[in-house]
Amino acid sequence: MNPNPSATAFTAALPLAPLGDDTLRQRVQTALDQKTKPQGSLGRLEALALQLALALNDEQPQMLQPQLVVFAADHGIAAQGVSAFPAEVTRQMVLNFLAGGAAVSVLARQHGLALTVAECGVAADFDPHPMLAVLKVPGAEHGTADSTQGPAMSRAQCEAALQHGRHLVAGLPGNVLLLGEMGIGNTSAASLLMTRLTGEPLVHCVGRGTGLDAAGMARKVDSLKRALDRHAEATAPLDALAAMGGLEIAAMVGAVQQAAASGRVVVVDGFITTAAVAVAAALQPRLADLLARCVFAHCSQESGHARWLQHLGVRPLLNLDLRLGEGSGAALAWPLLASACCILAEMASFQSAGVSGRQG
């Protein structure tokens, strides 16, 4: 299971918890087909119910104590003017998450999702707070270095951030992890990872982020080209992550790995969280088994996201022109996951309800 068995201190991938087998798949499909509705008429909700049953290895899956974690960090590349917002917004938004005023705060409250802010390297030192997990990495306490000038992280820092994500999830209750993120400049890091991992030309991977104008876009593309040139040798997933990624993305890679290792469902939000899943998938020999645990909540308006989802071979649930991040799309999709479980658990069968089946 370990692609790098010579490394004793750090393993790039974790063994995956088993998915439900074909017998379970058939039992769930039969149960869905016997519910009082034309077969398949609940469309993607039925596919979702089957996915959750297999992911949780349970004929009647129940999602317990869902955890939404917003991974936050600052990015050295923000100094290149790649964002419409100043870097201090990362810190300010962490305080906003903790105070309950951000979009994801509102949506998590609406749906009863436990919210944790994982501070992976924000350019600030926060007072303790019950919702705050401080996951700073030595030497990168206030964010990554500027990847146009050198590596964003050392390999050791990248591995430490990843381990932090694993440990955080290992300590969280429940069987569902919803991913969110915050970090001025992190669409730049995600775009760099996308072009390096997928081979897509950079222009297909860069978007307006929080709302760049044309001049800002030109600046962003130029900066990303320079970072790519500087790190041309960083082609392996972890090398690319260290050279051009972000601390919160690295922590999310570890979080996804730990969630998959412990048999959880992962709800993926937008472009940045997809970057983390893509890195985790690239590190995982059984890529399909990792993706089978991931529910892709929505297709972001951020240019590149739709194409990346296609590369991964997955289809998102929602398409609401969102481009906020924070986990807001994951939270908005959450009731659909809950509905899928309710359908399996509570709907009557043709037999139990005395409803006639198809004729002829």
Next chain:
Amino acid sequence: MNPNPSATAFTAALPLAPLGDDTLRQRVQTALDQKTKPQGSLGRLEALALQLALALNDEQPQMLQPQLVVFAADHGIAAQGVSAFPAEVTRQMVLNFLAGGAAVSVLARQHGLALTVAECGVAADFDPHPMLAVLKVPGAEHGTADSTQGPAMSRAQCEAALQHGRHLVAGLPGNVLLLGEMGIGNTSAASLLMTRLTGEPLVHCVGRGTGLDAAGMARKVDSLKRALDRHAEATAPLDALAAMGGLEIAAMVGAVQQAAASGRVVVVDGFITTAAVAVAAALQPRLADLLARCVFAHCSQESGHARWLQHLGVRPLLNLDLRLGEGSGAALAWPLLASACCILAEMASFQSAGVSGRQG
């Protein structure tokens, strides 16, 4: 307001409650733009929040006591073999709704939506039940006549069904109506209305309903052609509704009218409920003001629905390959409406949270 002022006993349209004005629109847009997120980054959720504010004429709209009504009736045209399921399923599903075992029962329970079954002409007589409203029409107690043989309803029966829908909604609490329907054969009635109201060729308006095979589809298309030929003169909306529609569709037309007259939001489900909204819109001189109150929950897999939504100039929230009806799609979209209201009510502003705005 009344397009047929000579009719004293029955008016084809009702006066609409006023929508919020441009001042309110600007206030809400400003409030959205000052929330701690890049402008527009919550995409269609922001547009939905604005729509709900205007529909409820309230800068901070609150949706109160949402009512999901499943309008059920039988259809004479079912005798032509236009459905994959036998007609007795309408009655059986009404009992399933009341027993809490249908998809819409499960979803309404999940989201705290009050569920009413409006029995508008099912081929059965039901025992009283607290969730059941009996809205039978004299002479059509057990459903419409077969529209391939004659008019489905007399004009008087059609008007009576419509009035029933109005009275039902007038007696319901709350400010949101979610539309659902059940009736074996009712995609046929809706397809006939679509081709007559939009001018689209029949082939663009007919789909597989609950799951017809190729032979069933041929039978359905042939039956609908005969009905269209027989009622070639029924071109006005109410004439078409009486000649080829359904009792539950007529009742929903009235329900939509009453909801719009009393200032409610209407959540539209799939193909059949869209038929009712389209008839109500065709009867309404201020068509856009009626549609402004309607949230289109999803695009059904039923062939024709996407095109009908285009004709109405509206965009649905979800696209989950649903084709069940019952109001299941309306219920699945419900949390998005709730989220839109929460965002307006609860999110912090840049100022209140001390978050910096755009730079440059």
